[in-house]
Amino acid sequence: MNNDELQLLTERLSKDKFGLSFNHKAYFNKRLRTTGGRYLLKSHNIEINPKQYQHFGEEDVKKIILHELCHYHLHIAGRGYQHKDRDFKILSQQVGAPRFCNSIQSYEQRANYEYQCTKCHAKYLRIRKVDTKRMRCGKCNGQLKMIKLLHK
Numbered sequence: 001m002n003n004d005e006l007q008l009l010t011e012r013l014s015k016d017k018f019g020l021s022f023n024h025k026a027y028f029n030k031r032l033r034t035t036g037g038r039y040l041l042k043s044h045n046i047e048i049n050p051k052q053y054q055h056f057g058e059e060d061v062k063k064i065i066l067h068e069l070c071h072y073h074l075h076i077a078g079r080g081y082q083h084k085d086r087d088f089k090i091l092s093q094q095v096g097a098p099r100f101c102n103s104i105q106s107y108e109q110r111a112n113y114e115y116q117c118t119k120c121h122a123k124y125l126r127i128r129k130v131d132t133k134r135m136r137c138g139k140c141n142g143q144l145k146m147i148k149l150l151h152k
Contacts, residue, residue, distance in 0.1 A: 001053055001058065001061070003027045003028055006026050006027060006028060006061075007025065009026075009058075010022050010026035011026075013065050013066060013069060014069055014072075014073075017069070017096075018069060018073055018095065020073055022069065023044075024046070025046070026046040026047075026048065027045070027046075027047060028047070028049075029047035029048070029049065029050075030050055032047060032048075035049060036101030036102075037049060037067070037101070038068065039072050039075070044072060044076070046068045048061060048064060048068075049104075052101060052104070055102070055104055064101050066092075066096065066098075067092065067097040067101075069095075070088055070095065071088070073091070074087055111125035111127055111150055112149065113128075113129055113146060113149060113150060114126075114146070114147050114150060116144065117137035117142040118143045119137065119143070120137060122138075124138075130144065132144045132145060132146065
């Protein structure tokens with residue numbers, strides 16, 4: 001699927017599911033890493049993570065587009081377009097848009113650091129480095145120490 005096909009798919013889904021036209025651009029953005037897509041408030045464009053299409057196919061991209069179209073149509077109409085807003089929750093449920101997309105990588109795959117409690121030996125995976133002077137074990141309040149640098 002290329003950007004032109006994505007644009008046509010977005011326009012068709014907007015007409016079919018919302019009964020409204022999509023008058024802006026929809027395109028793939030390869031710089032997106034942790035999100036399936038995003039709606040841009042200033043330009044009203046929709047960006048989709050191409051990895052979602054590569055890993056999960058067109059059906060999952062359709063779900064992401066529906067989610068972003070909920071943001072789009074509510075924002076254009078001047079209604080609550082944020083995830084926390086009642087209007088967004090109702091519209092998402094009506095059109096069958098999911099709250100989250102499938103994750104390309106699990107937390108374990110993304111983790112860069114492994115810490116262990118010096119008291120109870122519980123292990124913790126973290127994506128970002130932790131200040132071991134401040135952070136303590138959640139189970140026994142023991143001190144943490146880094147035992148592995150996983151990916152970097």
